[in-house]
Amino acid sequence: xxxxxxxxxxxxxMRALRxxxxxxxxxxxxxxxxxxxxxxxxxxxxxxxxxxxxxxLVAVAVVAGVAxxxxxxxxxxxxxxxxxxxxxxxxxxxxxxxxxxxxEGEWSYGLIGWFLLLVLIxxxxxxxxxxxxxxxxxxxAQLVAVGQGHEVADLVVVTTAVLGCELPVLAIxxxxxxxAGTAADAAxxxxxxxTEDAIAERLHADRRDRYAELASTTVPLLRALTDGTADxxxxxxxxxxxxxxxxxxxxxxxxxxxxxxxxxxxxxxxxLAERTGVVVYLGTCGDHPTPPLAAxxxxxxxxxxxxxxxxxxxxxxxxxxxxxVTVSILTDGVGEQGEPLGxxxxxxxxxxxxxxxxxxxxxxxxxxx
Amino acid sequence: xxxxxxxxxxxxxxxxxxxxxLEAWCAAADPPLRVLAAGPTPAVAxxxxxxxxxxxVFDLQLTEQVPAYPELRRLVDSGRQVIVYTMREDRDTIxxxxxxxxxxxxxxTEGPRHLVHAIxxxxxxxxxxxxxxxxxxxxxxxxxRPRPTAREIDVxxxxxxxxxxxxxxxKLGLSxxxxxxxxxxxxxxxxxxxxxxxxKAALVARAIQDGLVSLDxx
Numbered sequence: 001x002x003x004x005x006x007x008x009x010x011x012x013x014m015r016a017l018r019x020x021x022x023x024x025x026x027x028x029x030x031x032x033x034x035x036x037x038x039x040x041x042x043x044x045x046x047x048x049x050x051x052x053x054x055x056x057l058v059a060v061a062v063v064a065g066v067a068x069x070x071x072x073x074x075x076x077x078x079x080x081x082x083x084x085x086x087x088x089x090x091x092x093x094x095x096x097x098x099x100x101x102x103x104e105g106e107w108s109y110g111l112i113g114w115f116l117l118l119v120l121i122x123x124x125x126x127x128x129x130x131x132x133x134x135x136x137x138x139x140x141a142q143l144v145a146v147g148q149g150h151e152v153a154d155l156v157v158v159t160t161a162v163l164g165c166e167l168p169v170l171a172i173x174x175x176x177x178x179x180a181g182t183a184a185d186a187a188x189x190x191x192x193x194x195t196e197d198a199i200a201e202r203l204h205a206d207r208r209d210r211y212a213e214l215a216s217t218t219v220p221l222l223r224a225l226t227d228g229t230a231d232x233x234x235x236x237x238x239x240x241x242x243x244x245x246x247x248x249x250x251x252x253x254x255x256x257x258x259x260x261x262x263x264x265x266x267x268x269x270x271x272l273a274e275r276t277g278v279v280v281y282l283g284t285c286g287d288h289p290t291p292p293l294a295a296x297x298x299x300x301x302x303x304x305x306x307x308x309x310x311x312x313x314x315x316x317x318x319x320x321x322x323x324x325v326t327v328s329i330l331t332d333g334v335g336e337q338g339e340p341l342g343x344x345x346x347x348x349x350x351x352x353x354x355x356x357x358x359x360x361x362x363x364x365x366x367x368x369x
Numbered sequence: 370x371x372x373x374x375x376x377x378x379x380x381x382x383x384x385x386x387x388x389x390x391l392e393a394w395c396a397a398a399d400p401p402l403r404v405l406a407a408g409p410t411p412a413v414a415x416x417x418x419x420x421x422x423x424x425x426v427f428d429l430q431l432t433e434q435v436p437a438y439p440e441l442r443r444l445v446d447s448g449r450q451v452i453v454y455t456m457r458e459d460r461d462t463i464x465x466x467x468x469x470x471x472x473x474x475x476x477x478t479e480g481p482r483h484l485v486h487a488i489x490x491x492x493x494x495x496x497x498x499x500x501x502x503x504x505x506x507x508x509x510x511x512x513x514r515p516r517p518t519a520r521e522i523d524v525x526x527x528x529x530x531x532x533x534x535x536x537x538x539x540k541l542g543l544s545x546x547x548x549x550x551x552x553x554x555x556x557x558x559x560x561x562x563x564x565x566x567x568x569k570a571a572l573v574a575r576a577i578q579d580g581l582v583s584l585d586x587x
Contacts, residue, residue, distance in 0.1 A: 085511055088392060281478055283458070283501075283504070283529070285504045285507065285508060285526060285530075286507070286508045286526075312464055315530075315531070315532065317530045319526050319529075319530060326530075328530035328531065330530065330531050330532065330533075351540075353539060353540055355533060355536050355537055355539070358531075358533065358536070359529075360533075360536050360540075362530045363532070
């Protein structure tokens with residue numbers, strides 16, 4: 001069974017337990033207490049107190065019963081109900097003569113514990129135990145205080161019988177709560193593990209893609225360099241190396257935290273050309289949104305290639321508009337290889353215009369949203 | 370100005386290499402331009418022989434920190450054609466100089482391609498808009514700015530990108546003449562919106578005379 005499934009089952013069992021408690025409390029009230037009360041009204045020192053106590057417990061049963069049936073927590077009235085239960089107990093036990101405290105006509109003693117369970121069981125084990133303890137201790141104290149100390153042994157017997165029925169209910173509630181708790185914890189753990197797995201997988205795939213890219217571009221170049229087959233006197237071969245080196249620089253720049261990633265990565269592409277004596281001008285015009293990484297690569301790629309063949313000068317401009325950005329490259333490099341033109345799948349359009357020795361390439365990204 | 374005479378220039382710049390380079394460009398121009406005087410302070414433009422120069426090439430950054438706006442203003446007020454030629458290329462500085470009545474603004478990276486043309490244009494009261502100026506105008510966001518049309522902005526931005534009116538024309542499907550007139554019209558509107566100055570009056574008057582703009586446009 002899955003962990004969330006266990007939590008649901010634990011929740012259902014808790015509801016059944018509360019319904020059982022409600023049934024027991026209501027049955028005791030109507031089937032046990034009411035007949036006693038009606039059978040011998042003359043027994044009580046104050047019948048009025050008994051009636052009020054009974055009515056209080058009926059009210060508690062109704063209010064708590066509504067919550068139980070609707071499967072809701074008792075809520076904010078919980079502590080008022082606890083007070084009502086204790087008040088009912090006090091009224092009922094002070095409404096009989098001290099000598100009759102242990103008589104059969106004192107109807108309330110066996111009920112109070114169940115009512116405390118009814119009101120507190122969904123709140124927590126400790127609170128329920130404390131309430132039951134306070135009630136039991138109070139009862140013993142009362143018995144002694146009214147001079148019936150000799151009947152303590154009888155009260156012990158009755159208390160054992162009553163608690164013997166009530167405490168198992170509390171134990172079951174405690175067990176159910178623990179099952180639900182561990183199920184929820186396990187669900188959180190499982191979710192976290194799943195997320196970590198997904199991140200690790202994504203990272204791994206990312207690195208693999210990057211390596212695949214390098215394996216097809218940089219690795220052959222390095223191999224040619226080491227086995228001496230690269231003809232470095234050929235400007236086209238040198239351009240290949242320049243492009244590969246700039247791609248690596250751009251790759252490193254992609255991991256920097258900067259205000260404007262596009263211009264930062266573009267600068268990384270231009271770095272090498274500046275070292276080879278090409279006069280590079282990089283200017284921006286207007287503000288631009290930040291394109292996603294794939295679009296930034298497509299935007300900087302033409303500049304990166306153009307730099308490899310630029311002869312003496314390159315004018316790189318980043319032209320921003322609210323809906324997109326254009327990277328414009330003007331170079332005097334005539335050895336420009338075929339530039340991939342037109343649209344690609346990342347929304348970048350490349351256009352190219354040649355005028356004598358000058359080549360003007362523009363890569364435009366338009367935000368789709 | 371007598372057409373037969375060479376256009377004369379005075380250079381206010383504190384860097385000798387800049388002055389030397391500028392003199393070389395002027396000498397190589399066809400027809401050549403004559404550099405009458407050069408010096409590190411505006412005084413060189415106020416005293417002979419620099420006082421007679423047709424065009425003042427003015428470095429805004431004469432001291433390290435403060436742009437020399439007051440000196441620029443005084444030169445413009447006395448009716449001189451001033452081309453600001455300086456390191457800075459930020460929008461606000463450029464727009465401020467245009468407001469003060471500078472004839473044109475060139476960043477130092479634009480010198481080799483545009484300075485000689487700008488000097489020639491200044492001596493003839495013709496507008497000249499180097500790329501950095503085009504950029505400043507196209508990104509101007511001040512509330513009281515002149516409003517170029519979307520097409521004019523396209524032309525200005527493309528001109529900033531490629532520095533070639535031929536390429537801009539081909540890219541946008543216009544004639545070179547139309548591209549030039551778009552750029553110049555915007556420049557004239559900026560001149561017209563700026564502070565009253567004799568240079569501005571000359572620029573606008575020439576533009577109306579040439580049919581570039583009509584009085585209604587302004």
